[in-house]
Amino acid sequence: MKLDQNFYCGKKVEYIAKGLLGKVLHTTIEGIRTSAYIVETEAYSVKEKGCHAYNYKRTNRTGVMFQKGGIAYVYVCYGIHHLFNVVTNIEGEPEAVLIRAVAPIVGTNVMEKRRGVKGVSLTSGPGKLSSALGIHHSHNGISLSGNIIWIEEGMEIEDRNIVSTTRIGIDYAEEDALLPWRFYIRDNKYISKR
DNA sequence: GCAATGATTTACT
DNA sequence: GTAAATCATTGCC
Numbered sequence: 001m002k003l004d005q006n007f008y009c010g011k012k013v014e015y016i017a018k019g020l021l022g023k024v025l026h027t028t029i030e031g032i033r034t035s036a037y038i039v040e041t042e043a044y045s046v047k048e049k050g051c052h053a054y055n056y057k058r059t060n061r062t063g064v065m066f067q068k069g070g071i072a073y074v075y076v077c078y079g080i081h082h083l084f085n086v087v088t089n090i091e092g093e094p095e096a097v098l099i100r101a102v103a104p105i106v107g108t109n110v111m112e113k114r115r116g117v118k119g120v121s122l123t124s125g126p127g128k129l130s131s132a133l134g135i136h137h138s139h140n141g142i143s144l145s146g147n148i149i150w151i152e153e154g155m156e157i158e159d160r161n162i163v164s165t166t167r168i169g170i171d172y173a174e175e176d177a178l179l180p181w182r183f184y185i186r187d188n189k190y191i192s193k194r
Numbered sequence: 195g196c197a198a199t200g201a202t203t204t205a206c207t
Numbered sequence: 208g209t210a211a212a213t214c215a216t217t218g219c220c
Contacts, residue, residue: 042201044201050201051201052201060217061216061217075201075216076214077201077214078199078203078215079200079212079213080203080213081202081203083201083202085201100201125202125203126201126202127202128203137215167201168202169200169202170201
């Protein structure tokens with residue numbers, strides 16, 4: 001059962017980031033189906049400096065985030081890595097949830113082939129999981145209600161098993177780097193680490 | 195048109 | 208722990 005459009009709109013982005021934990025991310029790319037549990041997320045909002053669209057800064061890249069929630073925002077970082085985000089909130093209010101880590105369910109062998117490695121390093125990081133699932137920057141702006149990338153209900157995560165902490169890799173965001181907007185499932189081995 | 199840089203990963207000391 | 212790889216996007220000329 002795919003998540004309803006309403007899941008992505010009208011709620012606080014940090015609440016959605018938390019709610020995405022335990023959900024299942026599916027992709028059908030190059031005709032190959034893969035699925036994985038979402039185990040780590042980060043929230044990004046227009047109101048804080050960690051976000052590309054901070055202070056409603058609109059460029060060709062961030063334009064996707066100004067659209068209605070429920071679409072994919074994929075961009076390339078450091079020239080090498082594809083980062084996958086879920087756009088949330090209503091049109092004109094750019095907010096997004098970065099998927100930082102997933103746990104493979106279906107198509108693990110395909111992910112191993114795409115990544116060239118096995119084990120936890122398959123999907124334990126934002127650049128890694130995009131590569132493993134076959135997410136490409138050409139998927140930027142596509143709907144999460146379609147048949148290429150979508151999210152379904154997964155396991156329920158109890159509140160006491162959700163850890164919230166500060167985000168990673170955005171030291172330049174100054175005081176906003178201290179926001180506890182990174183969420184992950186306690187004791188999950190696929191959590192990204194430095 | 196051109197130079198600077200980054201929501202990362204990997205390898206090396 | 209530190210540093211290099213590597214290029215799309217961005218901002219300024």
